[in-house]
Amino acid sequence: MTPATRRRAAALVAAVVSVGTGLGIHLLAPDTAVSDVAGDLLYPILVYALVVLVGPRLPALAVSAVTLGWCVAVEAFQLTGLPEEWAAAFPPVVLVLGTVFDPRDIAVYAVAAIGAGLVDAFTRPRRADWG
Known part of the structure; x- marks a missing residue:
């Protein structure tokens, strides 16, 4: 298995886990601070995985x-x-x-995007990847 294939496989697992976790939290704790912050952390992990x-x-x-960049653009x-208008007509859009805009979300997105990048860089065979 090539390094690119291994990285894609890991990204696919991360995408499935982040979506599953996010949906589970959304169902168990809808419209709470927990689900809001969890979503803000999991969304960039999913985006990161999709980019990989x-x-x-x-x-x-x-x-x-x-x-x-994607997460900030969406925010x-x-x-x-x-x-908000689209979510009122079709609720899954909210996911x-x-x-609504919340500047705190951008800070959480940054932490998650950088964290995902660090985990990715330091678990790959070439450790010089981050720079």
Whole structure:
């Protein structure tokens, strides 16, 4: 198995675990601080995993940057009010786009994106990947 294939396999596991965990928390603790923070932590992990699935040879730093950029863009999109409106019409939208802007979410996204990148970089055969 090549390093890219191993990395993709790990990313697929991370994606499945993050979605499963997120849905479980959402069902067990809907609309609580716990589900909010958990979602803010799990969303960038899912995005990170999806980026790795698409580009398994990208360095961890690049994947972290793309992940954080995506998460910040989605959070900024909430300022338009469209995600909240769409979620009212189709509730599962809230799981992908959220509803209302919260600057704290950006800080949590940054921690999760950097954390995912560090775990990725230091569990890969080439440890110089982060830089």
